[in-house]
Amino acid sequence: MVKLAAKCILAGDPAVGKTALAQIFRSDGAHFQKNYTLTAGVDLVVKTVPVPDTADSVELFIFDSAGKELFSEMLDKLAREWESPNVLCLVYDVTSEQSFSNCGKWLEKARAQIPGASLPGVLVGNKTDLASRRAVDPAQARSWALDQGLECFETSVKEMENYEAPFRYLATQFLHLYREKVELFRGLV
Known part of the structure; x- marks a missing residue:
């Protein structure tokens, strides 16, 4: 059984639902807050994710980063202070073409x-609950x-649909990369 730790950057424009996604994931869908204040800087959410079909977890x-351009340098500072991120979660609002365009x-x-x-x-x-x-x-x-x-996912945090899938995927990918590195090092010895 392996338990790993991974740094995940949650990035995207303001008001796309990054904080709501992180909070609903942390609470296992226990509650959806109707009102959020814009994140100023970076909030940290920590959660252990069991990797399916293994005894391992990540x-x-x-790191829920503010979406305002004013705060985007926080990503730079965060990466320097906490070393490089291991995985990335880009979030956009399906009702906003601009938020999707800015993902690049x-x-x-x-x-x-x-x-x-x-x-x-x-x-x-x-x-996705705003389909119209x-x-x-x-x-x-x-x-x-x-x-x-x-990898691409769609979710409705408000309807609590598919909010776990992106994080489970990231945990699985991180474990896969870890195992590849372990095998590489074993091959060197």
């Missing part, structure tokens, strides 16, 4: 922290995510 340290900027900023290394990640389209206001086509989002080497 403790995710989820957030991805570039996160990848700049670990040049030359692999950064497993997910793209999460939130607020949808502005981002799911196929377009999936295509972009795959082109960037990311």
Whole structure:
């Protein structure tokens, strides 16, 4: 049984639901807050995620970063102080084409922290409960995510739908990378 720790950066524009996603995940869907204040800086959410089909788990340290450009340098500072992130969760609002377009900027900023290394990640389209206001086509989002080497998910935190899947995927990917590195080191000995 292995228990690992991974640093996860949660990034995206303001008001896309990053904090709601992190909070509902931490509480196992126990409650959805109707009102959130915009994150100023970085909040930390910690949760142990059992990896399916194994006896292993990954403790995710989820750094919920503010989405305002004013605070985007927090990602830079965070990465320097806590070393490089291990996994990335990009979040956009399915009713906002701009929040989806800006994911490229957030991805570039996160990848700049670990040049030359692999950064497993997910793209999460939130607020699917607002289907009548949808502005981002799911196929377009999936295509972009795959082109960037990311897995794509959609969720409705408000309806508590699919909020665990992105984090379970990240934990599984992190464990997979860990095992690959262990095998690489064993091959060197």
